[in-house]
Amino acid sequence: MHGTPLDVAHMLAGGMVLVSFMLLYQDRMFALLNVFALHAVVLSASVAWQAHIQNAPHLYVPAAIALVLKGIIIPVALHRVVIRLGIHRTIETVGGIGLTMLLGMGLVALSMVVMLRAAATADPLAREDLAFALSVLLLGLLMMVTRRNAVSQIVGFMSLENGLILAATGARGMPLVVEISVAFSVLVAFIVIGVFLFRIRERFDSVELQALDEFRGERR
Amino acid sequence: MDLILELGAQGVQMILVLVLAPLLLGYTRKVKARLLRRRGPPLLQPYRDLLRLIRKEAVLAENASWLFRSGPYMIFSATWVAAALVPTFATGLYVSWTADLIAITALLGSTRFFLGLVGMDVGTSFGGIGSSREMMFASLAEPAMIMIAFTLALLAGSTQLSYIAQFMLTHSSLRVSLGLALAALVIVALAENARVPVDNPATHLELTMVHEAMVLEYSGRHLAVLEFAAALKLLLYLSLIGCIFVPWGLAPAGSSLASYAVGIATYLGKLAVGGFLLVLLETSIAKMRVFRVPDFLGIALMLGLLGMLLLFVSRSF
Numbered sequence: 287m288h289g290t291p292l293d294v295a296h297m298l299a300g301g302m303v304l305v306s307f308m309l310l311y312q313d314r315m316f317a318l319l320n321v322f323a324l325h326a327v328v329l330s331a332s333v334a335w336q337a338h339i340q341n342a343p344h345l346y347v348p349a350a351i352a353l354v355l356k357g358i359i360i361p362v363a364l365h366r367v368v369i370r371l372g373i374h375r376t377i378e379t380v381g382g383i384g385l386t387m388l389l390g391m392g393l394v395a396l397s398m399v400v401m402l403r404a405a406a407t408a409d410p411l412a413r414e415d416l417a418f419a420l421s422v423l424l425l426g427l428l429m430m431v432t433r434r435n436a437v438s439q440i441v442g443f444m445s446l447e448n449g450l451i452l453a454a455t456g457a458r459g460m461p462l463v464v465e466i467s468v469a470f471s472v473l474v475a476f477i478v479i480g481v482f483l484f485r486i487r488e489r490f491d492s493v494e495l496q497a498l499d500e501f502r503g504e505r506r
Numbered sequence: 507m508d509l510i511l512e513l514g515a516q517g518v519q520m521i522l523v524l525v526l527a528p529l530l531l532g533y534t535r536k537v538k539a540r541l542l543r544r545r546g547p548p549l550l551q552p553y554r555d556l557l558r559l560i561r562k563e564a565v566l567a568e569n570a571s572w573l574f575r576s577g578p579y580m581i582f583s584a585t586w587v588a589a590a591l592v593p594t595f596a597t598g599l600y601v602s603w604t605a606d607l608i609a610i611t612a613l614l615g616s617t618r619f620f621l622g623l624v625g626m627d628v629g630t631s632f633g634g635i636g637s638s639r640e641m642m643f644a645s646l647a648e649p650a651m652i653m654i655a656f657t658l659a660l661l662a663g664s665t666q667l668s669y670i671a672q673f674m675l676t677h678s679s680l681r682v683s684l685g686l687a688l689a690a691l692v693i694v695a696l697a698e699n700a701r702v703p704v705d706n707p708a709t710h711l712e713l714t715m716v717h718e719a720m721v722l723e724y725s726g727r728h729l730a731v732l733e734f735a736a737a738l739k740l741l742l743y744l745s746l747i748g749c750i751f752v753p754w755g756l757a758p759a760g761s762s763l764a765s766y767a768v769g770i771a772t773y774l775g776k777l778a779v780g781g782f783l784l785v786l787l788e789t790s791i792a793k794m795r796v797f798r799v800p801d802f803l804g805i806a807l808m809l810g811l812l813g814m815l816l817l818f819v820s821r822s823f
Binding site: 290301311 | 679680681682685686689800801804805808809811812815816819
């Protein structure tokens with residue numbers, strides 16, 4: 287498979303990586319949520335395109351789930367959570383943005399090198415898609431590590447999970463059940479985390495995770 | 507006869523950029539005003555401004571050196587040469603072998619060097635602030651530009667703009683690295699032209715201005731020349747983006763007059779669309795704090811680096 291279909295798939299997967307970097311860079315709460323919605327929309331477009339070129343109509347289901355659930359419902363819900371918690375100010379990052387960006391670049395380079403070597407014999411479409419998916423996943427992890435605020439850590443977690451779906455649709459023959467259950471498990475996780483957010487806030491008057499560390503006796 | 511035609515086409519390009527630059531500026535101002543539901547100055551206002559400034563007396567500070575007087579002309583000529591080298595309506599013009607992306611970057615870098623010097627020459631504090639900020643931005647914008655040049659060179663196999671445009675025309679395909687290079691180039695262009703997220707071209711509020719601070723001490727014909735150079739630079743970046751990323755309509759070397767006419771028409775169309783998109787972006791976002799700009803430009807650098815990295819790993823990106 288070569289030519290334009292491959293190029294478009296690459297563009298969309300590369301767009302996911304780009305939006306992941308935008309997530310890393312954003313340090314305002316509402317802008318972060320908007321970028322996260324964009325992340326989900328690009329994911330949905332990418333999955334739909336995979337469904338189109340792989341002739342796998344069942345893949346349209348995860349695409350629709352990504353669009354509705356992660357593109358609309360979760361950002362709107364997080365928006366309301368942020369307002370209710372009253373934390374729509376800037377969020378501080380651990381270390382500067384420049385350092386985080388450099389780390390992100392390193393992770394992308396790492397996933398490229400690993401994937402292109404490990405799957406050297408695979409179909410180029412699947413291989414390069416997987417490389418992009420791995421970088422989205424690692425960037426999501428990096429975001430969870432560099433943020434102190436619980437809400438932005440949730441966004442990091444969700445973007446990580448977007449990377450998982452990208453990887454799952456890039457590989458042929460992933461059963462539909464797996465994809466749908468992954469999508470719904472994220473919704474469950476979101477609800478659980480949402481409940482916990484309010485519990486944490488009630489207890490410590492803050493959603494900064496440092497407060498938890500201090501409570502457990504881990505002083506810096 | 508062929509030589510005369512080729513020289514003629516090159517001459518047309520040199521005159522074209524000169525004539526169009528103030529018009530583009532007037533167009534962006536008009537569209538911006540219309541988007542803000544104001545009427546805006548007429549399209550030809552920049553020409554009138556330039557004429558008025560040229561007629562006026564030039565006032566010099568007492569301690570201005572020869573550099574202060576000759577700086578504007580050096581800046582203008584280097585910018586003009588750079589703008590005339592970028593393929594606007596045709597590739598393969600007479601001196602297109604010198605139209606190298608790195609050479610153009612170097613020309614623009616030297617104009618920035620002179621602008622920084624003349625900003626500091628008189629010794630006023632605003633000029634100094636402007637120069638130091640400009641240099642801070644440049645230290646990130648220029649590496650980003652070089653990264654973009656490397657990405658394109660890895661892909662097309664040359665840094666010569668005519669060749670790159672031809673390559674894009676024949677091997678047109680969606681590529682991730684090209685998308686990254688485009689995003690980086692847009693950011694660099696915004697910063698280099700002192701447009702809104704980085705600097706406000708219409709401001710005279712002392713603490714936020716960068717480009718305006720450096721030319722604050724100028725008046726009369728010197729100011730006219732500097733403003734003309736700024737307009738040329740905007741045109742240069744728009745035509746650069748146009749010739750690399752939307753090369754359709756460019757007339758190939760040695761083509762007929764009709765295809766040159768088509769080239770000019772599509773070029774005007776590209777400028778109109780590009781100027782509109784620029785203004786749309788400007789009206790939809792706010793200006794950044796000066797100390798956030800390095801982060802913004804760092805993204806351009808990072809995107810350029812990422813694009814190059816992808817191309818090194820696999821040529822199919």
